[in-house]
Amino acid sequence: MKKITFGTDGWRGVIADDFTFDNVKIVAQAISDYVLETYENPKIIIGYDYRFHSENFAKICADILSANAIHVLFSNNPIPTPAVAHAVVKKEASGAIMITASHNPYYYNGIKFIPHYGGPANTQITDKIIKNVERIQKEGLKDINPDKDLIEYFDYKEVYLNDILNLIDKKAFKGKQLKVLVNPMYGCGIGYIDEALRRLGCDVKVINNWRDPLFGGHLPEPNLENMKDLLEIIKTEEFDLGLATDGDADRFGVVNPDGQFISANEVIFLLTDYLINTRGKASSVARTVATTSMIDKIAQKHGMRCIETPVGFKYIAECLMKEDALIGGEESGGLSIKGHVPEKDGILADLLVAEAVAKLEKSPKEILDRIESEYGKLYNKRIDVRTTHSKKQEALERVKNFGKDSIAGLKCLEYRTRDGLKVILEDESWFLVRASGTEDLIRIYAESKDAKTLENILSEVKEYLGL
Numbered sequence: 119m120k121k122i123t124f125g126t127d128g129w130r131g132v133i134a135d136d137f138t139f140d141n142v143k144i145v146a147q148a149i150s151d152y153v154l155e156t157y158e159n160p161k162i163i164i165g166y167d168y169r170f171h172s173e174n175f176a177k178i179c180a181d182i183l184s185a186n187a188i189h190v191l192f193s194n195n196p197i198p199t200p201a202v203a204h205a206v207v208k209k210e211a212s213g214a215i216m217i218t219a220s221h222n223p224y225y226y227n228g229i230k231f232i233p234h235y236g237g238p239a240n241t242q243i244t245d246k247i248i249k250n251v252e253r254i255q256k257e258g259l260k261d262i263n264p265d266k267d268l269i270e271y272f273d274y275k276e277v278y279l280n281d282i283l284n285l286i287d288k289k290a291f292k293g294k295q296l297k298v299l300v301n302p303m304y305g306c307g308i309g310y311i312d313e314a315l316r317r318l319g320c321d322v323k324v325i326n327n328w329r330d331p332l333f334g335g336h337l338p339e340p341n342l343e344n345m346k347d348l349l350e351i352i353k354t355e356e357f358d359l360g361l362a363t364d365g366d367a368d369r370f371g372v373v374n375p376d377g378q379f380i381s382a383n384e385v386i387f388l389l390t391d392y393l394i395n396t397r398g399k400a401s402s403v404a405r406t407v408a409t410t411s412m413i414d415k416i417a418q419k420h421g422m423r424c425i426e427t428p429v430g431f432k433y434i435a436e437c438l439m440k441e442d443a444l445i446g447g448e449e450s451g452g453l454s455i456k457g458h459v460p461e462k463d464g465i466l467a468d469l470l471v472a473e474a475v476a477k478l479e480k481s482p483k484e485i486l487d488r489i490e491s492e493y494g495k496l497y498n499k500r501i502d503v504r505t506t507h508s509k510k511q512e513a514l515e516r517v518k519n520f521g522k523d524s525i526a527g528l529k530c531l532e533y534r535t536r537d538g539l540k541v542i543l544e545d546e547s548w549f550l551v552r553a554s555g556t557e558d559l560i561r562i563y564a565e566s567k568d569a570k571t572l573e574n575i576l577s578e579v580k581e582y583l584g585l
């Protein structure tokens with residue numbers, strides 16, 4: 119059977135294969151042990167998404183925690199991951215368990231642990247939880263006696279919506295009546311993103327806003343491939359904007375009124391520029407190693423530092439907490455900002471884009487064109503290579519021993535190894551090769567000022583790796 123591990127973001131498993139009630143009990147006991155070792159009189163929030171059986175996996179966790187004399191706050195309804203993180207901080211809880219497999223296929227489920235600071239658990243914490251898992255697997259799980267009196271129920275939607283709307287410039291929406299097409303992708307954004315936009319005076323049309331544990335036959339991941347319906351509908355009526363969130367609403371998705379998908383890289387640099395101009399500077403911004411260097415250029419122009427982290431929002435979270443970062447974002451579709459919890463929030467990101475569109479009275483594409491005319495255009499792309507285990511190991515070995523001093527005719531200037539291998543090339547180009555921490559594949563990323571050079575870099579790297 120597959121080992122229980124906490125990857126880039128929590129433990130994920132296939133329902134009824136490794137994600138079973140028995141294994142959820144083991145992980146819940148491991149989290150209970152960690153929480154009891156770490157906090158005095160612990161209080162833990164439990165949230166869950168719309169996936170198959172999520173509420174029942176959540177109930178099992180509540181039983182285990184209460185049997186360990188831990189006070190549980192159990193959400194009455196499915197709830198977005200960022201709202202759970204927000205509740206942890208607001209209610210001064212010791213942490214939260216969120217039952218979700220985020221944007222993974224429908225047959226997955228998972229557990230995210232969010233500690234007291236309201237962001238993804240860092241590796242030190244998940245290592246301790248995994249040690250507990252291994253011990254419990256050896257010793258066997260003891261009989262449990264749930265204490266229902268320790269389980270309190272709560273509804274958090276209003277508190278979260280109010281607080282999130284306080285981060286938005288409501289005046290920017292006055293008299294604009296933005297027409298927005300919203301796609302929560304059958305996930306936790308249902309009733310959150312649309313409701314927030316209505317309160318801002320927008321005219322909202324929503325699609326895919328009921329529980330479908332099969333996610334309409336797509337991945338609940340807001341990208342080009344999975345949002346064909348939104349991309350079509352948006353062209354048929356006069357919308358100002360299309361917005362989406364993923365399965366647990368921690369990732370964002372933005373579409374231009376003409377049906378053009380706006381990539382996560384573009385959204386992050388659009389908001390970096392917009393926030394600096396409207397909220398003022400801070401000492402830094404943060405991005406992962408895989409995210410566009412456009413962020414660096416914008417930060418540099420304003421005398422701000424751009425911090426590069428490994429992939430995983432847990433690293434961005436540290437910059438938001440310790441480095442006074444104005445915004446932290448990652449290419450996979452996550453961001454948060456100063457003044458909010460250090461957890462990626464697709465709802466907040468979407469609302470900020472709507473604010474920019476309302477305030478500047480421009481479409482996202484027009485805003486991007488303006489920024490690119492100032493800083494220059496950068497083309498970027500990610501290739502996900504699914505391959506056999508042995509080919510993957512061979513490729514990673516080749517990455518470790520990378521000996522080339524040029525790629526696609528560009529000199530290699532710097533080799534960075536904090537997460538896979540990132541090679542900085544001449545002329546603002548770079549590439550990155552790393553193993554995914556959430557799926558069994560190798561990701562190759564590249565960026566360049568020139569579209570043709572970008573393709574050349576990618577194909578040369580692929581060839582070098584033997585993939």
Ligand SMILES: O=P(O)(O)OC[C@H]1O[C@H](O)[C@H](O)[C@@H](O)[C@@H]1O
Nearest residue numbers: 126127430431450554555556557
């Ligand atoms: O590239 P991977 O290791 O698969 O990670 C991709 C993404 O997975 C999850 O969504 C994490 O929350 C993100 O922080 C991460 O960027």
